[in-house]
Every structure is written in structure tokens, then in C-alpha cells.
Amino acid sequence: MVVNTWHQPSSTFSLDSKATRNTPAYVPFSGDNGGLKVSYHNNEDVSRYHFGTRHPMKPFRLMLTDHLVLGYHLHEKMDYYKTRRATEEEILQFHSEDYIDFLQRVTPENRSEFESVWSKFNIGDDCPIFDGIYDYCSIYAGGSLDASRKLISGQSDIAINWSGGLHHAKKFEASGFCYVNDIVLGILNLLRYHPRVLYIDIDLHHGDGVQEAFYSTDRVMTLSFHKYNGEFFPGTGNFEEIGTGLGTHHSLNVPLRDGIDDFSYIQLFQSIVEPVISTYHPTAVVLQCGADSLGCDRLGCFNLNIRAHGECVRFVKSFGLPMMVVGGGGYTPRNVSRAWAYETSVLLNVELDTQLPQEIPFLNYFGPDYSLHPNLAGKVDNRNTKKYLDNVKHRVLEQLRYLQGAPSVQMQLQPPDIEGFLEDEEERLKEERERKHEAEVRAEKEMKDRARVGELYA
């Protein structure tokens, strides 16, 4: 069995033996989730699409994830929803009409008719045309919209959509295996009720599509941890991308080098996320859990184990904010599914047996160890020195000094109403506010009455 591995001597942040002895490697599971309501949004159809045999994006990783979640009986501890498809109108809340029209019409058979717009919409090897491309997008986007809706209504405290997290998609074009940006759609929805949303991205790649969408607003803060050397896809995500206009200092980037290990990553993550939350005061968090930041990923170059990746999830959860959790990259399906099943258990505060359930379909994918926690570390040299990471932390936290407390709750950017489906909820919340106000008035009156009674007998 592989146990926690992030205080190995090779860690960038070295600990003395006393500190190591007294520092729990990870917070133990208590089985009690503090009354938190967790919902899981899934539509098994999403795993049936194929980008092509040589393409690294394999939607069947979502099916493997689901088998593990069910095999561990985690569905019994949360609301398990089959998600609907996003409507065209919802998708158009962010994306341009001509781009979405193209995605709806193009097929592998007629693709040559659209050749003149391939470059405009960035269609090519990374973002190929495949059968059912628009349906695929509308399914995973529907999951994130459903998840955001459950958070808004208060039916969920944590809402999970592993099929979402496609953070590279742009308003007018596809990018990095992403066509429709479900995260942006989910955040736009959250902004209807939440004054400030914090977006955190632990994918190997920079969360450029989300950053770009909210670059000029202070109502969303984006914080992305990723590999950066100026060339690595998507080529953005250096320190100086800090936002613009009202959004200045609301885009935070943590550029990392190859091979970062568990302990260094967790230390850095916690030392940045904690002050970001206590300075920005978000009212909701969206966490993108791209699993290509794990060690041994087909396209990856970090050394993270599943427990370390999950520790970031646990840390964000510990702030008790409404939380939308989405997937993202991840190109070694057996490890992606292990990580997301494990992170589901972290969100439920349920301890899982390291030995995978034996009765699940496709168990052979997980051999020869059949473990939830194979050792994924140590394959790449760690190029992040302590000095480098200290500097990264310093430069990122410097941005927070410019934020004078939480920004105004007044809306500089009023996101468009998505389909008007929130009207009922708006009405309900209004009634609730009125009831609360009446109750307060009544309580105040009663207090005054009691005071008067006191005067009578004084």
C-alpha cells in the first residue's frame, strides 16, 4: 500500500524530524461531513464520444470514474443526478452565435464543406471534428449548469461535475481539446446570486479560457497553478497577467516548472489559497481539478500523487464555501478516474479502502496493483527550487496587497439572465427575505413591548 508521500527528503520544502513527526500527512477522515449536502452530476452518454484513436482525450475516463464511484458506494452518500443537456440559449450566454452554429452543423462527413472556417474556429489536430461533437459539449456543459443551479438554490453545498472543467475554450473558438467552456457558463450563472466567485485551477495547463472571460471584472478572481515556460500549452499564465480595468489584480497565476512534488505543491497551494480567500472573501468557489497534474500523466510533467491532488480539494472544502467541483485535463484514464473517485470521497469525508472494489467493470485497467493510490511520483526531476517557489509565492501574494478588502457587491457586470429559469428562485428568495424582515420587525416590537412592561413594574 502506498501511503502519503509528500514529506519525502526530496521535497523542496524540507522539514526537520520534529516537524515531520507532529505534522499530520493529511487530515484523517471522520466520516462526518458536517451536514454538507453534496450532489454529483453525471450523464453516462458523455463517455461515449470519441476524439479519435490517437487523440489523448478519452471521454471513457468518465465512465471509469463513475464505475469507481459506484463501486465504492459513494452514490449512496450524495444526491446523484443525471444531468440534462445545456440549451443553445444557455451556451450562447458566453459563446458567439457563428461558432456555436458551426459546432451544431459540422460532422465528420461534411467537414470539408467548412474548411474555410477551420482556422477561424481553431479546428485541427488538437480540436478535431468528431461524430456528435455538439451533443458532447451540451452534455458536459449541462452538468456544470445543473451543478451551479443546485448551489444557487441551496440544495447543494458542494456540486460535482467531473465531465466539466474544459477551461481552454474561448468565446469564438475551440482550444486545447475544449469546445464549450462549461466553467464560464457555470460561473456566469453563479454571478446572478454571488457577488464574488473565486476560480481555482489545478490542471497542469493554464486556465486561460476562464481567465480571459473574466479578465476585466473584479467579481471573479481566477487563480491558476500550472506549468509555464512560455512555450508549454497554452503559452500564457505568467505573473504579469493580472487582469485589466476593474479586474486588475484579480487574475493570479502561479507558473511552475517541471517535476513539482507533493509536499512543495501542497505547501504552495495552501500558502496562496488561504490569503486569497481571506482577502477576496469569495461567496462561492469553483475548483477545476484537471488530473494531468498527476505524476505519470500521458501529457504531464509533474510528480503529484493522488492524495496530494486530493489534499488541495480538501483544503478548499475546509473554508465551507459553496463549491462547484469540475474535472478538466487528465490523459492516463486509470489515474484520472482514481483521482476523481478519491476526490469525491474527500468531498464526502469518507475513507476509501486502498484496494479497489473487485466487482467493478473494467477492473483490468487498474492492474497490476489494483490500488487507489499507486505511486505516481519521482518520474521527472523537480526543477522547482525552494528559492524559486518562495519567489513565486511572494509575487502572487503581492497582488493581494492591492485589494482593499472585498470589492463592492454592486454589479459592474450584470451577467445575462440564463433562460430566465432563476425567476422562480428569485421570487422564493425575495419572499424569504420578506419573511425574515417581518420576523425581525416582530422580534424588535416584542423586545420593545417587553421593555415597556419592565418600565411599568419598575
Ligand SMILES: [Zn+2]
Ligand atoms: Zn490540462
